[in-house]
Amino acid sequence: MRSYFLKILYALLLLFHELGFGLGFKGSMRSADAKCREKEKQALLNFKQSLIDDYGILSTWSDHQNNTDCCNWKGIQCNHQTGYVHLLDLRCLDKQYLRGAINLFSLIHLQYIQHLDLSNNDFLLNHIPQAIGSFTNLKYLNLSFSEFSGRIPFKLGNLSLLRCLDLGRNYLRGPVPFQIGNLRQLQYLDLGGNYLSGEIPFQLRNLKRLQYLNLAGSSLSGAIPFQNGNLPNLQTLRLSGDFDTEAEDSEWLSNLHSLTRLELSSWHNLSFSRQWLQTISERIPNLIDLRLFGCSLSDNNIKILFHSRSNFSTSLTVLDLSSNMLTSSTFQLLFNFSFHLQELYLTDNRIALSSFLYPNFPSLNILHLSMNNLTSSVFEGNFNFGSKLRELHLFNCSLTDQSFLISSASTINSSSSLAILDLSSNLLKSSIIFYWLLNITTYLQTLDLTSNMLEDPIPDGFGKVMNSLEGFYVSENRLHSVFLWKQVQIADLRSLK
Numbered sequence: 166m167r168s169y170f171l172k173i174l175y176a177l178l179l180l181f182h183e184l185g186f187g188l189g190f191k192g193s194m195r196s197a198d199a200k201c202r203e204k205e206k207q208a209l210l211n212f213k214q215s216l217i218d219d220y221g222i223l224s225t226w227s228d229h230q231n232n233t234d235c236c237n238w239k240g241i242q243c244n245h246q247t248g249y250v251h252l253l254d255l256r257c258l259d260k261q262y263l264r265g266a267i268n269l270f271s272l273i274h275l276q277y278i279q280h281l282d283l284s285n286n287d288f289l290l291n292h293i294p295q296a297i298g299s300f301t302n303l304k305y306l307n308l309s310f311s312e313f314s315g316r317i318p319f320k321l322g323n324l325s326l327l328r329c330l331d332l333g334r335n336y337l338r339g340p341v342p343f344q345i346g347n348l349r350q351l352q353y354l355d356l357g358g359n360y361l362s363g364e365i366p367f368q369l370r371n372l373k374r375l376q377y378l379n380l381a382g383s384s385l386s387g388a389i390p391f392q393n394g395n396l397p398n399l400q401t402l403r404l405s406g407d408f409d410t411e412a413e414d415s416e417w418l419s420n421l422h423s424l425t426r427l428e429l430s431s432w433h434n435l436s437f438s439r440q441w442l443q444t445i446s447e448r449i450p451n452l453i454d455l456r457l458f459g460c461s462l463s464d465n466n467i468k469i470l471f472h473s474r475s476n477f478s479t480s481l482t483v484l485d486l487s488s489n490m491l492t493s494s495t496f497q498l499l500f501n502f503s504f505h506l507q508e509l510y511l512t513d514n515r516i517a518l519s520s521f522l523y524p525n526f527p528s529l530n531i532l533h534l535s536m537n538n539l540t541s542s543v544f545e546g547n548f549n550f551g552s553k554l555r556e557l558h559l560f561n562c563s564l565t566d567q568s569f570l571i572s573s574a575s576t577i578n579s580s581s582s583l584a585i586l587d588l589s590s591n592l593l594k595s596s597i598i599f600y601w602l603l604n605i606t607t608y609l610q611t612l613d614l615t616s617n618m619l620e621d622p623i624p625d626g627f628g629k630v631m632n633s634l635e636g637f638y639v640s641e642n643r644l645h646s647v648f649l650w651k652q653v654q655i656a657d658l659r660s661l662k
């Protein structure tokens with residue numbers, strides 16, 4: 166009985182002690198926050214030593230007397246109670262970045278780090294060390310756009326708490342390590358824009374929580390390892406490579422009920438698989454962004470995708486069919502499925518617009534038709550791709566002055582929304598293009614006429630009327646003088662050569 170009483174007393178004392186401590190901690194506000202750990206501070210200083218900091222990004226990282234608490238250094242957050250570093254964010258913005266032979270190994274002392282973002286820096290083609298596998302508390306790891314090379318370390322598979330892994334846009338080679346399939350918490354996996362090869366490891370089937378998967382930009386091959394029911398939460402899927410197209414594999418795709426963005430690029434076999442094309446067309450009802458570039462697709466393939474029962478017309482806002490074998494007939498077909506289309510990419514196909522084809526895409530913002538051999542008189546009298554068109558790219562389309570003649574009979578429909586026009590690498594000679602632009606545009610901001618054969622002078626009034634123009638590119642022509650915008654000066658191009 167006595168010992169029971171003592172036990173309760175002891176418990177009560179403990180409780181009060183805890184409460185008191187808690188209140189005291191809170192009452193003293195931030196000044197009582199734990200300071201950074203000496204060992205971690207040294208680790209950070211060692212890490213800094215491996216980097217070249219041209220822009221003073223790490224200027225607060227120094228051990229001077231009034232700056233000893235590394236929790237206050239730029240890019241660092243500590244746990245208030247323990248003082249351990251839990252976040253290191255050195256993502257660089259704009260044109261200011263860190264460079265050097267990164268010494269990730271020195272960060273190994275940051276035992277409790279959960280969030281590591283070193284994206285957008287220049288680590289001079291250094292490798293990502295296997296030691297990355299020691300950061301076992303990491304939930305977020307972003308090393309994208311940072312000039313890493315070498316292989317993807319398989320020890321990443323030990324970071325079992327990871328929710329987001331972004332290694333995109335580097336120079337990584339070799340296979341996708343199968344150990345990535347261990348990362349059961351992963352929601353976001355971006356390995357896109359690298360030089361990976363080999364097959365997609367089947368272990369990735371285990372990533373049940375994955376919402377975003379990007380394996381595009383590399384050339385992977387082999388079978389699509391996913392089966393019906395795998396990756397059920399996927400919203401974005403981007404793959405590129407020469408995969409096999411087994412009909413039954415498309416079944417998996419049709420069960421991705423949350424899928425809204427799909428890229429399957431450089432996949433030549435796709436053009437042979439009616440099954441896959443039909444699945445994309447009919448069984449993914451909420452697709453808003455579809456990119457099938459470099460897949461050797463023909464007009465007949467596109468007819469399978471866009472047929473009368475297809476629901477694309479209501480959902481699709483972005484369509485990229487660049488680098489296929491499509492002709493004007495596809496372009497024409499697309500008018501009927503274009504009500505919500507905002508971005509259309511048809512670069513590098515075989516489209517030849519005729520003057521009888523008056524495309525009108527009511528919602529289109531961006532149109533890329535570069536590297537098609539558009540025939541002459543394309544815009545004769547009619548320039549009516551859509552009243553919302555902001556960007557038009559017609560690089561290397563064999564356009565001549567004739568393409569821009571406006572016959573007196575036709576009605577001119579001005580395109581006042583057009584802001585960016587790329588007409589570089591065509592065959593334009595005379596100043597007719599400038600008169601055409603005066604007639605047809607109102608707020609042009611960027612005009613690229615690089616690498617044509619322009620020889621007539623630019624009309625005097627052009628610069629004054631086009632006062633919204635910010636970028637004007639006319640090098641590689643035969644012009645003798647050009648207006649320099651805003652400054653109203655004549656520059657002699659010959660002296661620049």
Ligand SMILES: *[C@@H]1O[C@H](CO)[C@@H](O)[C@H](O)[C@H]1NC(C)=O
Binds near residue numbers: 227229230231232
């Ligand atoms: C220390 O504090 C002084 C005065 O506030 C300041 O001038 C100096 O730049 C600080 N030094 C460092 C390294 O922050």
Ligand SMILES: *[C@@H]1O[C@H](CO)[C@@H](O)[C@H](O)[C@H]1NC(C)=O
Binds near residue numbers: 257285309310
């Ligand atoms: C990773 O960093 C890049 C560049 O800073 C950024 O664009 C990207 O959105 C980040 N990824 C994630 C998943 O946050």
Ligand SMILES: *[C@@H]1O[C@H](CO)[C@@H](O)[C@H](O)[C@H]1NC(C)=O
Binds near residue numbers: 322
């Ligand atoms: C890392 O993961 C491997 C399996 O991929 C396992 O054998 C090893 O014990 C793990 N290491 C640590 C330190 O957890």
Ligand SMILES: *[C@@H]1O[C@H](CO)[C@@H](O)[C@H](O)[C@H]1NC(C)=O
Binds near residue numbers: 407408409410411434
């Ligand atoms: C896919 O392409 C590869 C390489 O081009 C080829 O070997 C394979 O037979 C193709 N598979 C199918 C199912 O078309």
Ligand SMILES: *[C@@H]1O[C@H](CO)[C@@H](O)[C@H](O)[C@H]1NC(C)=O
Binds near residue numbers: 448450474475476
């Ligand atoms: C198109 O969408 C409607 C309504 O969202 C749906 O009832 C119909 O089944 C869809 N058609 C196809 C071919 O998926």
Ligand SMILES: *[C@@H]1O[C@H](CO)[C@@H](O)[C@H](O)[C@H]1NC(C)=O
Binds near residue numbers: 497498499501
């Ligand atoms: C587009 O739709 C119109 C009317 O609905 C139809 O007459 C025409 O054949 C269609 N064009 C194509 C290329 O499908």
Ligand SMILES: *[C@@H]1O[C@H](CO)[C@@H](O)[C@H](O)[C@H]1NC(C)=O
Binds near residue numbers: 538563
């Ligand atoms: C474009 O087409 C025209 C007429 O069909 C042809 O004369 C010309 O050689 C073609 N240009 C290119 C670059 O293919």
Ligand SMILES: *[C@@H]1O[C@H](CO)[C@@H](O)[C@H](O)[C@H]1NC(C)=O
Binds near residue numbers: 536561590
């Ligand atoms: C323009 O396109 C043709 C093929 O249509 C290609 O041969 C040529 O290299 C391209 N020119 C430029 C400057 O890209």
Ligand SMILES: *[C@@H]1O[C@H](CO)[C@@H](O)[C@H](O)[C@H]1NC(C)=O
Binds near residue numbers: 546547576578
């Ligand atoms: C010009 O636009 C008007 C109204 O937007 C339209 O009615 C007319 O058909 C267009 N003309 C041509 C030649 O496209």
Ligand SMILES: *[C@@H]1O[C@H](CO)[C@@H](O)[C@H](O)[C@H]1NC(C)=O
Binds near residue numbers: 597600604
């Ligand atoms: C510009 O518009 C005027 C008046 O509508 C017309 O006479 C002229 O031919 C047009 N010029 C060009 C190059 O379109």
